Amino acid sequence: MLSNHLDTDFVRASFPTFAEPLAAKTAFFENAGGSYVAGAVLDKLMHFYRVNKVQPYGECEILKTAGTQMDAGRQTMADLLGVPVGNLTLGASTTQNFNTLAFACASLVSSGSEVIVTDQDHEANIGAWERLCQRQGATLKTWSINPETCELELDDFEKLLSPKTAVVCMTHSSNIVGTINPVEEVIKKARAVGSKVIIDGVSFAPHQWPDIPTLQPDAYAFSSYKTYATHLGVMYVADNLLKAIDPQCHYFNHGYPQKLLDSAGPDHAAIAALDGLGDYFTKSYAHHFDTDNLSLYQKTQKVSGLMHAHESELCSQLLEGINDLPIRIYGRNTVDGREANVALTSTKKTSAALSKALAEKDIAAGHGHFYALRLLQKAGVKDTDDGVLRISFSHYNNTDDVDRVISVLRSMH
Ligand SMILES: Cc1ncc(COP(=O)(O)O)c(C=O)c1O
Secondary structure (H helix, E strand, O other): OOOOOOOHHHHHHOOHHHHOHHHHHOEEOEOOOOOOOOHHHHHHHHHHHHHOOOOOOOOOHHHHHHHHHHHHHHHHHHHHHOOOHHHEEEEOOHHHHHHHHHHHOOOOOOOOOEEEEEOOOOHHHOHHHHHHHHHHOOEEEEEOEOOOOOOEOHHHHHHHOOOOEEEEEEEOEOOOOOEEOOHHHHHHHHHHOOOEEEEEOOOOOOOOOOOHHHHOOOEEEEEHHHOOOOOOEEEEEOHHHHHHOOOOOOHHHOOOHHHOOOOOOOOHHHHHHHHHHHHHHHHHHHHHOOOOOOOHHHHHHHHHHHHHHHHHHHHHHHHHHHOOOOEEEOOOOOOOOEOOEEEEEEOOOOHHHHHHHHHHOOEEOOEEOOOOHHHHHHOOOOOOOOOEEEEEOOOOOOHHHHHHHHHHHHHOO
């Protein structure tokens, strides 16, 4: 099939989960917590565990082929992103990757210097830098949100930026607010004062595959367990930053750039299985487009465009379906410039009650602060444990899923 619309039947058939009774009856909107896994990824994962669950690399064929599969997983992730494999760190999670990166940035952040984080960030991209600043006697500055819109405004960033700024850490789109932040402008402005820029793409990447070659950040991190693959943190670090950091690996591994920030390698099978994500994007591309002379990075960007357009249609269906209810949406109430990740509170019901009512109809959408506690406090959420109800889409959701959410939310008001 060739189409400029995402074929959700094709997509769902690519995720074995949908053949299981539990997933078949569930409208799944917990995607920001972790997505379903593409069948092609599961195949590689199971193959590694069944055939090659050994210490990889070595002379014997069983060891050698384990290493080959892991190399393929790493290389595929690099090809999907269009970056050299040596610039990728694979860790257990993004929280771990940021923690390690912050430790490694000690020589960049001295007592006179400043680090900028934002109100919109997940704790993973604030706490690590806060601890670094405390250790180094440096100053942590926070780029605050506009409490009405919950958005970050560039004017406020410019006021914080100075020749003392060593590192700027910000989210590409928040796991609560969903607005796509102006990271291109931030990179340009921060670079002009000599600062490094580290982007948290965890909440962005599941909706739009990151375009690192165009963006050219100093570091960009996301979590592959939210992008239909295995539970890993994927972190790109540019050459200039890799050269400036203090290695966090064994001294005899200092010659391997992909190991500099890898203090203890994650699950081997999970790395090998990343190769399956390449298969998934390749098959999706072939299903939807007819030219074949593109790189995996280019194909993935095109497929991602279809996914994003599809999710935006669904998100628009939701926003329009509830716009007359006494509900506050955190961030924009249109899909313009936002990801399909919607956090809301009701003036009539607690977020826990909404989540429970949805669950009773087999709709998965959680509530709470989702580790963005500081953001909820700044946004004026009074009970941060009850927090917001979060409806987070993936490209395998369909209009029926959204109708079900709308129907429950309407019945509750
Ligand atoms: C925006 C954002 N950043 C960072 C993280 C942390 O990622 P991980 O769970 O891989 O540590 C999350 C996790 O949900 C997130 O949503």
